[in-house]
Amino acid sequence: MIQVKVANIVLSRDKGFVILLKGDEDPRALPVFIDQLQAQSIIIVLSGEKLPRPLTHD
Known part of the structure; x- marks a missing residue:
């Protein structure tokens, strides 16, 4: 298995x-x-932004 990271969107x-x-x-x-x-959703997580309530996938 190879570990990968998000390089860009x-x-x-x-x-x-x-x-x-x-x-x-x-x-x-x-x-x-x-x-x-x-x-x-991915951009929000990568930016470290905190939302006031959980989203569906949380």
Whole structure:
């Protein structure tokens, strides 16, 4: 198993959001296509923002 971290979240013109996962010792990135709600949830967690109430996935 290879541990990966979120390297970036980008907006693709035709396929929605793409989360790029990278390993510590590998220069390659694994793209995973996600929708807007998933991207928003991941961005909130990565930014450390605290919401006043839990979301559905919490």
